[in-house]
Amino acid sequence: MKIIMKPIEMIAWFNNTNYPIPLRFKIETEDKTNVVIKIDKIIFKEEEKIAGNRMVLYRCEGVIDNLKRIFELKYELATCKWFLFKM
Amino acid sequence: MNDRIVFHIDVNSAYLSWEAAYNLQMGSNLDLREVPSIVGGDQEKRHGIVLAKSIPAKKYGIKTGESVYSALEKCPQLIVVEPHYTRYMKASKAMVDFLYDYSPYIQRYSIDEVFLDYSNGNLPYMEAAVKMKEGIKKELGFTVNIGIGSNKLLAKMASDFTKPDRIHTLFYDEIEEKMWPLPVEDLFMIGHRTKKKLNSRGIFTIGELARLDRDYIYSWLKKPGILIWEYANGIENSDVRADKSKVKSVGNSTTLPFDVTSRDEALKVLLGISEMVGMRLRELNMKSQVISVSLKTSEFFSYSHQKKLYIPTSSTNTIYKMASALFDEMWDGNPLRCFSISLSSLLDENFIQLSLFEDFNEKDILLDKSIDNLRVKFGQDSIIRSSFLYSGIDPIIGGVVAEESYPMMSSYL
CATH class of the missing domain: 3.30.70.270 (Reverse transcriptase/Diguanylate cyclase domain)
Known part of the structure; x- marks a missing residue:
């Protein structure tokens, strides 16, 4: 996996547990078209607080270009922003 | 112990x-x-x-x-x-x-x-x-x-x-x-001036300082001397203060991108800083009794003066007046780069002891209050002093430091 760290638009599900659950996100590709990627499975999630900044890391599985891929998402609690961290 | x-x-x-x-x-x-x-x-x-x-x-x-x-x-x-x-x-x-x-x-x-x-x-x-x-x-x-x-x-x-x-x-x-083999300037509280003094009498390591006679160091450097002598011997017994310490001083400073050479300009900078420190002090509901101003020349040489007030104040006008008096006292005409004002020995705002020897204008309090309210409601630059117009100097200077109280090093443990 390569580090990408791009902000993404996200639809997530907030239930009564600690962390939101990402469902699908939209990202702009190199040719300026938008692609929606559905998250099929969350493999694991963990909270990190590097330098005091709380972020939740999700390792997920989803289908991109008809290929099953693994990628990592990050959610920054202080700003409520989602990022595509690695793919 | x-x-x-x-x-x-x-x-x-x-x-x-x-x-x-x-x-x-x-x-x-x-x-x-x-x-x-x-x-x-x-x-x-x-x-x-x-x-x-x-x-x-x-x-x-x-x-x-x-x-x-x-x-x-x-x-x-x-x-x-x-x-x-x-x-x-x-x-x-x-x-x-x-x-x-x-x-x-x-x-x-x-x-x-x-x-x-x-x-x-x-x-x-x-x-x-x-x-x-x-x-x-x-x-x-x-x-x-x-x-x-x-x-x-x-x-x-x-x-x-x-x-x-x-x-x-x-x-x-x-x-x-x-600890004793270390150079004396490594000891807490010893800055370059004390180092010079100690070196001039042949004291170069912490051990040499520690082995001096207590009376000798007292007769030479008085109370601060005793303190560093005790430190050199590892004597110190203050508690780890778990309680949240109250704010002890409020200060702001600015370093300008150009040299200030005229009194007029320098006072404007001080006024800008006064606005900021005054506002912060009033936000804490406190008043200050000691105002200190420090300046740094373009050669990085710095000096400062301070003054104790008869009446504790949080008024921008009074702070500015005192700051400019201090400024006039110490400025020797060298180009200046860095200005700072710091207010200390803070007291609660609730009541104050008035004095015969200093002016006290109740209207100042009301004026500051109205200005603060306007600024809170409509933004910091909603109301400024007209003297700042076209001056190229910010009407309110300072405030990079986050709003939360920022724990600063103090010179005592």
């Missing part, structure tokens, strides 16, 4: 480590700690001094406090990062929260230094220290030095021995071996 165990936890090149850890978290593939880099002010506005440096930057002879410009001369490929104070507050708070798992007796000594009393800890102290150090590294992503000693002074001296990511002890029986 002899079995106290005090930890001093000190973040290694704090601002830089935090900046590096944050960047890594945000997906950067460069660790600033491994390349020559500094955290420093804005180069474009020429605000720059070096606030923190990486260890590779240190090898180029870059020193904290010098200008970014001269640092770049020493190492042209140096990476300069702008400071982000709110990030540092967050990181510092996360560290303190982490340490509360080990002891409730924690004193935040500054943004990156913490004293922790581990006298009644339930682990052997070394084990606890290793756990803290490794825990902070793993969870928070930065390294610390931990000094362990029989009191705060020894702990602080110990954490300074070798860096980074180390644990050192300094108990009473280790003073002679570990």
